[in-house]
Amino acid sequence: MLVLGTVACSDSVGPERPIDGQQLYENYCARCHGPDGRPAADQPQARDLSNRRIIDTLSDESISMTIRMGRPPGMPAFRDEFTEASLMVLVAYVRGLSGSQGSRSKSTGGTPPP
Numbered sequence: 772m773l774v775l776g777t778v779a780c781s782d783s784v785g786p787e788r789p790i791d792g793q794q795l796y797e798n799y800c801a802r803c804h805g806p807d808g809r810p811a812a813d814q815p816q817a818r819d820l821s822n823r824r825i826i827d828t829l830s831d832e833s834i835s836m837t838i839r840m841g842r843p844p845g846m847p848a849f850r851d852e853f854t855e856a857s858l859m860v861l862v863a864y865v866r867g868l869s870g871s872q873g874s875r876s877k878s879t880g881g882t883p884p885p
């Protein structure tokens with residue numbers, strides 16, 4: 772399967788514009804995980820997504836699985852909330868919060884994390 776960060780046309784639902792990972796994150800995740808990945812004050816049990824040591828241990832698959840299935844009882848399941856393409860963008864955004872390169876095998880090219 773080929774999914775690129777900027778695919779918009781393979782997305783049958785939704786308007787034709789690039790998927791914005793930050794927008795998705797702020798809409799769905801920031802209320803618990805905080806805008807920068809650090810858990811919100813009233814959600815101390817949420818995982819610190821800005822901690823690279825945590826995120827580095829998670830594969831893209833496990834992050835998207837967590838988003839889909841949730842983490843009862845603390846984190847709701849988003850199930851069909853996101854298209855496959857949106858999930859990929861969101862996972863990449865979550866990784867970016869910690870600067871994690873994750874389990875991606877790409878070792879050449881690509882821009883280094885900020």
Ligand code: HEC
Nearest residue numbers: 799800803804816817818829834837838842845846847865
């Ligand atoms: C209602 C609060 C809440 C929301 C909304 C929420 N989470 Fe979580 N999340 C949590 C809690 C609590 C945990 C820790 C669960 C645990 O310890 O098992 C968690 C854990 C995680 C983990 C770590 C999973 C692991 O394997 O360790 C990731 C990644 C994550 N959330 C991503 C997201 C993303 C991305 C979104 C937005 C789509 C999101 N969360 C929305 C509460 C939330």
